[in-house]
Amino acid sequence: MGAVAALVGRLTSTGESWLDFVFLPAMSLSLSLLAVLLGLRGISIATVKLCLLGIISIYQLVSFLEFTFAGRLYTEGLSATALWFPVVFPVAFLFFPARTALRFSAFFYLLVVVIGLLGFFVTPQVDQRALNTVVQFYLASLAFLFTQAIYARYRKQYVDMHQIAHTDPLTRVANRRLMQDLLEKSCEVARTEKTGFALLLIDLDHFKRINDLYGHSVGDQVLREVASLLQGVLRQEQSLARWGGEEFMVLAPRTNLHQAQELANRIAASLASTRLVGQFEVSASIGLATYREGDSSDTVVHRADAALYRSKASGRNRVEVEV
Secondary structure (H helix, E strand, C coil), X not given: CHHHHHHHHHHHCCCCCHHHHCHHHHHHHHHHHHXXXXXXXXXXXXHHHHHHHHHHHHHXXXXXXXXXXXXXXXXXXXXXXXXXXXXXXXXXXXXXXXXXXXXXXXXXXXXXXXXXXXXXXXXXXXXXXXXXXXXXXXXXXXXXXXHHHHHHHHHHHHHHHXXXXXXXXXXXXXXXXXXXXXXXXXXXXXXXXXXXXXXXXXXXXXXXXXXXXXXXXXXXXXXXXXXXXXXXXCCCCCEEEEEECCEEEEEEECCCHHXXXXXXXXXXXXXXXXXXXXXXXXXEXXXXXXXXXXXXHHHHHHHHHHHHHHHHHCCCCXXXXXX
């Protein structure tokens, strides 16, 4: 899109500046090359972001510098290119962490201010109306930068608070609140798209013994390692949450009963082959249920919980499916 915009800018320009003939085609070519390299995975997204911001910033600076020292800034006012100047700020905040983006944006702004001041002293006759336009441009850009910085700060605080509210502090996986939200959304998707999902409720067998014999700090480490182990078994689209105590829940979208049983067996096998905290062999009882037409999140959980109860009542360390 950026390559097309640069090319359109070249075709629609009046041709009065050398930038029209040199920089715009070069920008279009560079952006196209970045797109090709990214598509071929010959370059990282981080490098593309850095190059994109660099190209936009350099073009803005060179254009502003050329327009200013041609004596036009304080006689004609702003160029059409200068109207795109504030775009640099949101691009920087979109691509980089807030602190890095703020430093870059402030440095970029100060460079443009310095160019403008130098241009003022080399312009023999300043037009008052053009001067007023330039001053308003600087003030508006500064206000835009300030607003962008405030937004980035509060957005980070919101993201941090959201993560705290939806993350189990011990295991760093989703907590019950977030899983409940995911369940309700999954039921809605299943109803509208006629798809399904599977729910696995996992309870660590005889976990209380570990806490009683070795202390809660060891028990906490076991829970952390179990969470990490489960995340290693699951696919990216599958969600894991600590449901409570030593219970974990897995939400597997677009998964039928047979696939859910295979997943539960992989989890059980992974637990059986791993010594947690270097010494404990921990097994799990697993109950699973799948979405049925007309289900709510509560009814699916109820069936998974009933299956888990049967698993524990049948001797533990086994997988039971819904009835």
